[in-house]
Amino acid sequence: MNIAALEAMLQNGKDNALLRFGLGKAYFDEGQASQAVTHLLACTQFDPGYSAAWKLLGKAYLQSHNxxxxxxxxxxxxxxxxxxxxxxxxxxxxxxxxxxxxxANNQHG
Structure with a gap:
């Protein structure tokens, strides 16, 4: 499913962890890390136990140099x-x- 279709679902009120993870992954795969972070954060708020979302969120932050x-x-x-x-x-x-x-250790040592 493409980003536009996922965004349309979100606009129609179907907000949940799975949709947010899908959006986060789609934006991450497109190289849009800041958009991915937004949706992955929302995903982890819906489901703090969603380990795959935390993993991808970390990757998106890293891609954003954070x-x-x-x-x-x-x-x-x-x-x-x-x-x-x-x-x-x-x-x-x-x-x-x-x-x-x-x-970090290699840069400081």
Whole structure:
């Protein structure tokens, strides 16, 4: 489904976590990170346990050059993934967090 169709659903009042995740992913895939952040944040407000949304939110923040917000999103995502037992999302976010820390250490050392 394209962005216009998803936006039309949103305008028609069908606001929910899944729609917001779809919009966030669609905008992220189009390289529109700030739009993705808006929808992914809304998704995590609907469903704070949506670990895939936290993971993508962190990636969108990183694409927007906001490393601190990316780390915060992944930290919250890790908690959500651990609560739900979502081992794959947990593993992926741990890798992303370690990569950020390693990059920061390389720049300062």
């Amino acid at each position: 490393t601190a917000a990316a780390l915060d999103a992944w930290t919250q995502g890790l908690a959500a993934a651990q609560t739900k037992g979502d081992k794959q999302a947990e593993k992926e976010m741990l890798v992303l967090v370690r990569r950020i820390h390693k990059s």
